[in-house]
Amino acid sequence: MRVGILSDSHGDYRYIDQALAHKEAQDVEVWLFAGDIAMDADYLAMVTDKEVIKVAGNNDWPGGRLPDYETADIAGHTIFLTHGHLFGVGFGLHNLAQAAVDVGADIAVYGHTHIAVDTLLDDVRILNPGSISRPRDARNGSFMVMNLEVDKSPRVKLLRI
Ligand SMILES: [Mn+2]
Incomplete structure (x- = not known):
C-alpha cells in the first residue's frame, strides 16, 4: 500500500497541487494529513478522490471538526497520526x-x-513530512510517500517540490 504524507500547507493549495503533480505521488492510495489547516485536507480529498486521514493542527480552531489524534491500520502496520504540538515535539x-x-x-x-x-x-x-508550503529546513517544501507491506519495514521517501 502506498501512503502519501502531507502537512502544514497552511492554505496554499498551489503547493498541494505541486506535490500531487510529483511522479511519486501518482499511485498514492491513501493520504495522511497531519494538520494546519483543515480545509487543505478537504481540498486534498477533493482533487485526489482518495481517502484522507486527517487531524487538527494548532491553527485549526478549537472545538473544530477534526480530532487531535487518529490511528490507522494499513497493510499490517498501525500508524499514530497527530499534529505534534500536544506532545511538545x-x-x-x-x-x-x-x-x-x-x-x-x-x-x-x-x-x-x-x-x-x-x-x-x-x-x-x-x-x-515537513511543510509543503512553508519549509524551515530547505528552500523547497516537502512531503513523503511511504510504501507499507506486511512484515516489512516501511519504505519512506522524502520528496521536495
Ligand atoms: Mn502547527
Missing part, C-alpha cells in the same frame, strides 16, 4: 513515541515543526 520526540507505543502503533506521523524527520525511537518509526 519542538523539544523532543519521546512523548510522541510513547503515545504511539500506548496505542500499539509502530509508526508515528506528525507535523508542526515544518522540518522533515525520519527516525526510529523506542522501536517506533517517526515521520514528519
Whole structure:
C-alpha cells in the first residue's frame, strides 16, 4: 500500500497541487494529513478522490471538526497520526513515541515543526513530512510517500517540490 504524507500547507493549495503533480505521488492510495489547516485536507480529498486521514493542527480552531489524534491500520502496520504540538515535539520526540507505543502503533506521523524527520525511537518509526508550503529546513517544501507491506519495514521517501 502506498501512503502519501502531507502537512502544514497552511492554505496554499498551489503547493498541494505541486506535490500531487510529483511522479511519486501518482499511485498514492491513501493520504495522511497531519494538520494546519483543515480545509487543505478537504481540498486534498477533493482533487485526489482518495481517502484522507486527517487531524487538527494548532491553527485549526478549537472545538473544530477534526480530532487531535487518529490511528490507522494499513497493510499490517498501525500508524499514530497527530499534529505534534500536544506532545511538545519542538523539544523532543519521546512523548510522541510513547503515545504511539500506548496505542500499539509502530509508526508515528506528525507535523508542526515544518522540518522533515525520519527516525526510529523506542522501536517506533517517526515521520514528519515537513511543510509543503512553508519549509524551515530547505528552500523547497516537502512531503513523503511511504510504501507499507506486511512484515516489512516501511519504505519512506522524502520528496521536495
Ligand atoms: Mn502547527
